[in-house]
Amino acid sequence: MEVSILFIVSLIVCTDFFDTVSQLSMKLAINQLDAQVNSWKKTGVFLFNLLRMPRLWVSFVFSAASLSVWLFVLSKADLSLAYSIDSMRYIFITIASLIFLKEHIGVMRWLGIVSIVFGIMLVTRV
Numbered sequence: 001m002e003v004s005i006l007f008i009v010s011l012i013v014c015t016d017f018f019d020t021v022s023q024l025s026m027k028l029a030i031n032q033l034d035a036q037v038n039s040w041k042k043t044g045v046f047l048f049n050l051l052r053m054p055r056l057w058v059s060f061v062f063s064a065a066s067l068s069v070w071l072f073v074l075s076k077a078d079l080s081l082a083y084s085i086d087s088m089r090y091i092f093i094t095i096a097s098l099i100f101l102k103e104h105i106g107v108m109r110w111l112g113i114v115s116i117v118f119g120i121m122l123v124t125r126v
Contacts, residue, residue, distance in 0.1 A: 003076045005124055009085055011073045016089040018066035020096050025059035027101065084123040087116050 033050060037043045050056055073082050091113050097103040 008073060008077045008082065009124060011069055011076075012082060012085045013088060015066045015069040015073065016086065016092050018062045018069065019089050020092040022059045022062035022066060023093055024096055024100055025055045025062065029053045029055035029059065081123065085120055088120060090116055 029050065032053065032055075033046060035046065037046050070086075094105060094109065094113055098105050
């Protein structure tokens with residue numbers, strides 16, 4: 001039984017969503033720490049403090065979920081197709097960064113996002 005492209009795309013959207021949550025959680029966790037690391041001792045303290053942060057563990061959980069769904073996608077779709085569609089994560093992370101991190105997204109980056117959208121549309125028209 002052949003798997004429909006819509007099903008593959010929906011699974012990739014799911015894995016990209018999980019990855020976006022993971023990346024946001026990591027960024028929010030790291031932003032709470034003093035990242036002025038210039039010695040082995042400070043590196044150890046930094047890593048210890050980072051590993052104590054719940055947001056980092058949330059990130060690990062969502063990374064594991066993303067990987068699980070991605071492995072399923074790879075079992076059902078060609079890698080060249082799946083990896084091309086997977087570029088949606090750049091779109092999701094850019095939008096999430098704008099909304100949750102209040103990052104400025106310049107015109108050139110938006111043009112890049114539009115290019116990615118057109119590329120995904122071309123790839124999925126098999």
